[in-house]
Amino acid sequence: xxxxxxxxxxxxxxxxxxxxxxxxxxxxxxxxxxxxxxxxxxxxxxxxxxxxxxxxxxxxxxxxxxxxxxxxxxxxxxxxxxxxxxxxxxxxxxxxxxxxxxxxxxxxxxxxxxxxxxxxxxxxxxxxxxxxxxxxxxxxxxxxxxxxxxxxxxxxxxxxxxxxxxxxxxxxxxxxxxxxxxxxxxxxxxxxxxxxxxxxxxxxxxxxxxxxxxxxxxxxxxxxxxxxxxxxxxxxxxxxx
Amino acid sequence: xxxxxxxxxxxxxxxxxxxxxxxxxxxxxxxxxxxxxxxxxxxxxxxxxxxxxxxxxxxxxxxxxxxxxxxxxxxxxxxxxxxxxxxxxxxxxxxxxxxxxxxxxxxxxxxxxxxxxxxxxxxxxxxxxxxxxxxxxxxxxxxxxxxxxxxxxxxxxxxxxxxxxxxxxxxxxxxxxxxxxxxxxxxxxxxxxxxxxxxxxxxxxxxxxxxxxxxxxxxxxxxxxxxxxxxxxxxxxxx
Numbered sequence: 100x101x102x103x104x105x106x107x108x109x110x111x112x113x114x115x116x117x118x119x120x121x122x123x124x125x126x127x128x129x130x131x132x133x134x135x136x137x138x139x140x141x142x143x144x145x146x147x148x149x150x151x152x153x154x155x156x157x158x159x160x161x162x163x164x165x166x167x168x169x170x171x172x173x174x175x176x177x178x179x180x181x182x183x184x185x186x187x188x189x190x191x192x193x194x195x196x197x198x199x200x201x202x203x204x205x206x207x208x209x210x211x212x213x214x215x216x217x218x219x220x221x222x223x224x225x226x227x228x229x230x231x232x233x234x235x236x237x238x239x240x241x242x243x244x245x246x247x248x249x250x251x252x253x254x255x256x257x258x259x260x261x262x263x264x265x266x267x268x269x270x271x272x273x274x275x276x277x278x279x280x281x282x283x284x285x286x287x288x289x290x291x292x293x294x295x296x297x298x299x300x301x302x303x304x305x306x307x308x309x310x311x312x313x314x315x316x317x318x319x320x321x322x323x324x325x326x327x328x329x330x331x332x333x334x335x336x337x338x339x340x
Numbered sequence: 341x342x343x344x345x346x347x348x349x350x351x352x353x354x355x356x357x358x359x360x361x362x363x364x365x366x367x368x369x370x371x372x373x374x375x376x377x378x379x380x381x382x383x384x385x386x387x388x389x390x391x392x393x394x395x396x397x398x399x400x401x402x403x404x405x406x407x408x409x410x411x412x413x414x415x416x417x418x419x420x421x422x423x424x425x426x427x428x429x430x431x432x433x434x435x436x437x438x439x440x441x442x443x444x445x446x447x448x449x450x451x452x453x454x455x456x457x458x459x460x461x462x463x464x465x466x467x468x469x470x471x472x473x474x475x476x477x478x479x480x481x482x483x484x485x486x487x488x489x490x491x492x493x494x495x496x497x498x499x500x501x502x503x504x505x506x507x508x509x510x511x512x513x514x515x516x517x518x519x520x521x522x523x524x525x526x527x528x529x530x531x532x533x534x535x536x537x538x539x540x541x542x543x544x545x546x547x548x549x550x551x552x553x554x555x556x557x558x559x560x561x562x563x564x565x566x567x568x569x570x571x572x573x574x575x576x577x578x579x
Contacts, residue, residue, distance in 0.1 A: 107391065107395055109495070112390050112394060113387060113390065116383075116386045116387055116390060117491075119383055119386065120380075120383050120384075120386075121484050121487070121488070123376060123379060123380050123383055123440075124380070124437070124440055124441040124480055124484070125480065125481070125484060126376060127372060127373065127376040127377075127436065127437055127440055127441075128437055128441075128476075128477040128480040128481065129477075130369075130372040130376075131369060131372065131373075131433045131436065131437060131473055131477050132473075132474060132477040134365055134368050134369055134372075134433075135365070135433060135470045135473040135474050135477070136474070138360055138361070138364055138365040138470065139467075139470040139471070139474070141360055141364075142350050142352060142357050142360050142361075142466060142467065142470065143350030143351060143352045143357075144348065144350055144459075144461075144467055144470060144471070145348070148348045148459040148460065148461070148471065149459070149470075149471070149474055151458050151459055152455035152456075152458055152459040152471045152474050152475050152478075153455075153474060153475070153478045154458075155454050155455050155457075155458035155459075155475065156451045156454065156455045156474070156475035156476070156477075156478035156479050156482075157478050157479075157481075157482055159450055159451045159454045159455075159475075159479070160447060160451060160478070160479045160482035160483065160486075161482070163443065163446045163447035163450070163451075163479075164447075164482055164483060164485075164486035165486075166446060167443065167446070167447075167483065167486055167487065167490070168486055168487075168489070168490040171487065171490040171491065171494065172490070172494050173512060173516060175490070175491060175494040175495055175498065176494070176498055176509055176512060177512070179495070180491035180492060180494065180495035181491065182387065183487075183490070183491050183494075184487055184488060184490075184491035185387055187442075187443075187483075187487040187490070187491075188441070188483065188484050188487040188488065189380070189440060189441040189442065189484075190384070190441075190442055191415075191442045193442065193443075195520060196414075196415055198513075198516065199410075199411060199414055199415070200407070200411045200415075202513070203406075203407045203408075203410035203411045203551070203554070204407040204411075206406075206407070206410070206550055206551065207399075207403045207404070207406035207407035207410070207551055208399055208403055208407075212513060213509070213510060213512075213513075214509070219391070219395060219397050220397055220399050222391065222397075223388060223391040223392070223397040223398070223399050224399040224403050224404060224407050225407075226387045226388040226391060227388045227399065227404045227407060227408075228404070228407035228408060228410075228411050229384075229387075229388075229411075230384045230385045230387070230388050231404065231407075231408045231411070231412075232408060232411035232412060232415050233384060233415070234381050234384050234385070235415075235416075235419040236415075236418075236419055236422070236423075236439050236442075237377050237380050237381050237384065237439060237440055238377065238378075238381055239419055239420065239423050239439065240377060240423050240435055240436060240438070240439020240440060241373055241374055241376075241377020241378060241380070241381070241436060241439065241440065242374060242377065242378070243423065244370070244373065244423070244427070244432060244435045244436060244439075245370055245432075260569075260575065260576060261566070261569050263527070263576065264528060264531075264565050264569055264574075264575075264576060265417075265562055265565055265566065266421075267524045267527040267528040267531070268528055268531045268561045268562055268564075268565040269414065269417065269558050269561070269562055270414075270520070270524040271521065271524045271525065271528060271531050271532055271535045271561060272535060272539075272554070272557035272558040272559075272560065272561040272562070273413075273414045273554055273557070273558055274517050274520045274521045274524065275521060275532070275535035275536060275539045275557060276539055276543060276553050276554050276557045277513070277517040277554075278514070278517040278518055278521050279536075279539050279540055279543040279544070280543055280550075280553075281513050281514040281517055282514035282517060282518060283540060283543075283544075284543060284544060287544060293511060294510075294511055294514040295514075297511040297514050297515045297518070298514040298515060298517065298518035299518065300515070300518070301514075301515035301516070301518035301519040301522070302518035302519065302521060302522040302525075303522070304519070304522075305518070305519035305520070305522035305523055306522040306523075306525065306526055309522075309523060309526055310526070324519065324523070325516065325519050325520070328515065328518070328519035328522070329512060329515040329516050329519055332511065332514075332515030332518060332519070333508040333509070333511045333512060333515050334508060336508065336511035336514075336515065337504075337507060337508040337511065340507075
């Protein structure tokens, strides 16, 4: 029998909100397109160049869309199709952010981020975490864009090398904590070997796949590293169970 | 020379093109971008408000605050870094669409670059602003179709899988954390080791509230990396 929270998460109301969310992004894109086309022509750009750029953009989008399709699988499994559609069609778009917010929401509500462990209150907390954690991007992008060129000058003193290290370290801190809680702690506390093995296998598979794609000089392969790593990790963990 | 390299550039004088962008195009885009972004800031809360209004489910300020603290500790720096970092590449219109609808580094940036390349216009030019915006808009159409298809297809597939396979989903999160940790461990391996050495006792034995652990680990490691970087320790060789 379908759980109550899943009915709420995948009901008509949530899909309707998905339509509103995606619709607002589409509306902005159509308004921008109209202005860009109008003033592009006025500026002397050829209509053919614009058509070509649309074609190129659609072709270029195929790869990332496949990656997004794959990444969304995780979110659909965890929270249902409607929530995944709301968040990925016009939310932050980063599957990592969505999962961090989901995990933080579930943890704050004291439930597990699994279909069996989730509750209605857990779902509501996850949705609040997603909204409060992402609204700043929309506001900063929407309200402050007109002042961004000046802000960039002020922040330009940053060292890009240092920024790269800090960005990687922030992610290590966040995902390290989650990895310890979900992969290592169950082993130490309950002797549960399967999640630990799954974590290690996925870790190695991800590193191996990324290094391999670098060696083959095929960066497009990197889009699938998470899918490959979690499928291999889950399969091995299920066998160990 | 410039004509050969950028065949799509308009022959109008630069000042005239700049004036069209600055005085005619941008004000209209700013207006649409501002109002629809504000509307989107409200829409983002609709799923949570839907749970409250229709089903009467309210987790409480304290619970939401804890969830927000954990999320903001990670996402917070990016709220500011990303718009500033990407603005020059995305342009005015591209920034509005991208920060409203996401998927910036994996989709908007490559799409913007390829569109300008194909149209033969120079990045950062008035023509680049227009063509980049058109490319990003087209990517939003593709994204909407892809996400809708993924949501429906995956839902149908998951519902029809046998129990032996759906059982493996219990390990989805640990495997996912392992994979992403591996991705960043490749970029800063020393910090991955430090993270485990500090993180395991902290998570297992500190007794601190769970919602504080991510902020502590994130900010602790960030401060450590700044100190070590300034002393020339563990500085990456490649930029």
